[in-house]
Amino acid sequence: MLCLPQQTTHPQHIMGKDPLRVCVTGAAGQIGYSLLFQLAEGNVFGADQPLILQLLDITPCLPALNGVVMELQDCALPLIHDVVGTADPLVAFKDIDAAFLVGAMPRREGMERKDLLAANVKIFKEQGNALDQVAKKSVKVLVVGNPANTNALICSKYAPSIPRENFSAMTRLDQNRSQAQIAAKLGVPNSAVRGCIIWGNHSSTQYPDVAHAEAEVGGRWVKVPEAVGDEQYLRGEFITTVQKRGAAIIAARKLSSAMSAAKAACDHMHDWFAGTPADRFVSMAVFSDGSYKTPEGVMYSFPVTIAAGQWKIVQGLSIDDFAREKMDATGKELVEEREEAVAACA
Numbered sequence: 261m262l263c264l265p266q267q268t269t270h271p272q273h274i275m276g277k278d279p280l281r282v283c284v285t286g287a288a289g290q291i292g293y294s295l296l297f298q299l300a301e302g303n304v305f306g307a308d309q310p311l312i313l314q315l316l317d318i319t320p321c322l323p324a325l326n327g328v329v330m331e332l333q334d335c336a337l338p339l340i341h342d343v344v345g346t347a348d349p350l351v352a353f354k355d356i357d358a359a360f361l362v363g364a365m366p367r368r369e370g371m372e373r374k375d376l377l378a379a380n381v382k383i384f385k386e387q388g389n390a391l392d393q394v395a396k397k398s399v400k401v402l403v404v405g406n407p408a409n410t411n412a413l414i415c416s417k418y419a420p421s422i423p424r425e426n427f428s429a430m431t432r433l434d435q436n437r438s439q440a441q442i443a444a445k446l447g448v449p450n451s452a453v454r455g456c457i458i459w460g461n462h463s464s465t466q467y468p469d470v471a472h473a474e475a476e477v478g479g480r481w482v483k484v485p486e487a488v489g490d491e492q493y494l495r496g497e498f499i500t501t502v503q504k505r506g507a508a509i510i511a512a513r514k515l516s517s518a519m520s521a522a523k524a525a526c527d528h529m530h531d532w533f534a535g536t537p538a539d540r541f542v543s544m545a546v547f548s549d550g551s552y553k554t555p556e557g558v559m560y561s562f563p564v565t566i567a568a569g570q571w572k573i574v575q576g577l578s579i580d581d582f583a584r585e586k587m588d589a590t591g592k593e594l595v596e597e598r599e600e601a602v603a604a605c606a
């Protein structure tokens with residue numbers, strides 16, 4: 261185990277509140293590198309919330325993780341009470357309040373999607389077991405590592421003592437991408453677009469939906485379809501741009517999205533703890549209760565509102581035939597993934 265000694269700098273900043281214990285897995289990876297600084301700065305849990313960071317990676321990556329621990333130390337940040345780096349999930353998950361499960365096996369050349377899913381869900385089975393044993397029962401678990409929705413489902417299945425509602429998977433990056441595309445199309449700031457929804461799986465079958473989104477144009481909020489005035493774009497190029505954005509980043513950077521993924525993970529966890537403003541909803545993959553005729557018991561991305569740490573699926577949005585078809589297709593994929601995952605874990 262790699263440890264950073266307890267910080268004694270700026271003790272006045274850390275006296276008011278008990279530290280939160282936050283775990284990041286895959287902490288030696290590229291998303292981890294961006295995520296940890298945002299966390300340590302106070303962007304997620306608040307500028308006055310001390311933190312104990314419990315970082316997990318696999319044994320071969322412990323030297324790199326040690327470098328990350330040293331860099332965190334060198335930032336001399338007032339909120340960081342302690343940093344632990346380890347390859348043991350039972351150490352990393354001990355008494356944690358929040359977990360960012362980022363670590364996953366990357367796709368190797370010649371690997372089928374099915375093989376990747378099987379390898380990854382086994383990691384999340386093991387991590388679910390470990391969470392069950394040592395994490396706080398109130399822990400909030402965000403799964404980022406792909407296939408995120410199904411990994412979250414398996415993780416929860418193997419952590420039966422932790423409520424199902426405490427597990428979610430990330431589609432916030434897709435939501436942020438949608439928002440940014442619409443803002444760019446309209447020539448308005450990102451803050452002038454709200455209510456973009458991601459339905460279903462964090463995969464190419466996801467359905468980015470702006471039928472209920474609004475944009476502030478000329479001083480008033482109007483529905484995005486009205487503001488954009490181009491149905492062909494919204495039902496074609498817009499959707500494929502968001503769905504294929506991850507691949508476009510890889511083609512350009514030769515590496516997958518990391519800064520934007522880390523920012524989205526921070527947004528997701530921030531809103532889960534702090535709640536959503538009265539006029540906003542956000543997208544999170546959570547256990548489907550069959551809302552909007554989606555398959556029950558898969559981790560389906562819905563628009564949710566959050567209060568007191570509890571998410572609630574937004575109800576009553578109208579779904580037209582175009583949306584229905586797309587929502588069914590992504591739901592079908594999640595059911596297939598669940599079957600493959602359960603078989604791989606058996």
Ligand code: NAD
Nearest residue numbers: 286288289290291317318321363364404405406430433521
């Ligand atoms: P990366 O390869 O740079 O880092 C992954 C890290 O995870 C590595 O350090 C690796 O050693 C570690 N790891 C592997 N198995 C582990 C295990 N069993 N326990 C702990 N750590 C383990 O990858 P990255 O770019 O940081 O991406 C991480 C994951 O996030 C990938 O699965 C990627 O596909 C996914 N991702 C998801 C989204 C989303 O929107 N949901 C967006 C971007 C990336």
